[in-house]
Amino acid sequence: MFSGQPLIILSSTGPILIFEKLLFEFSKNNEIDYMELRLWIGIHSCIQCFLLVATDASYIIKYMTRFTEEGFSSLISFIFISDA
Numbered sequence: 001m002f003s004g005q006p007l008i009i010l011s012s013t014g015p016i017l018i019f020e021k022l023l024f025e026f027s028k029n030n031e032i033d034y035m036e037l038r039l040w041i042g043i044h045s046c047i048q049c050f051l052l053v054a055t056d057a058s059y060i061i062k063y064m065t066r067f068t069e070e071g072f073s074s075l076i077s078f079i080f081i082s083d084a
Contacts, residue, residue, distance in 0.1 A: 018079050
């Protein structure tokens with residue numbers, strides 16, 4: 001049940017860090033409970049993962065190109081630079 005948790009520490013910490021920072025600021029500015037919002041995001045992600053597994057959608061990965069990866073990396077770099 002908790003097997004994906006170490007990935008937050010070992011894997012893509014940059015995008016997750018930015019997401020959590022922006023989510024916390026959003027919840028603070030709109031007076032929403034952060035933990036409750038985080039729970040609903042987790043439930044939504046869980047449902048999406050179950051749908052992807054049920055439909056065997058892993059074949060879509062062949063359409064991901066190096067361009068997609070580089071574009072996402074550039075976005076993350078830009079966000080880190082602008083926040084600094």
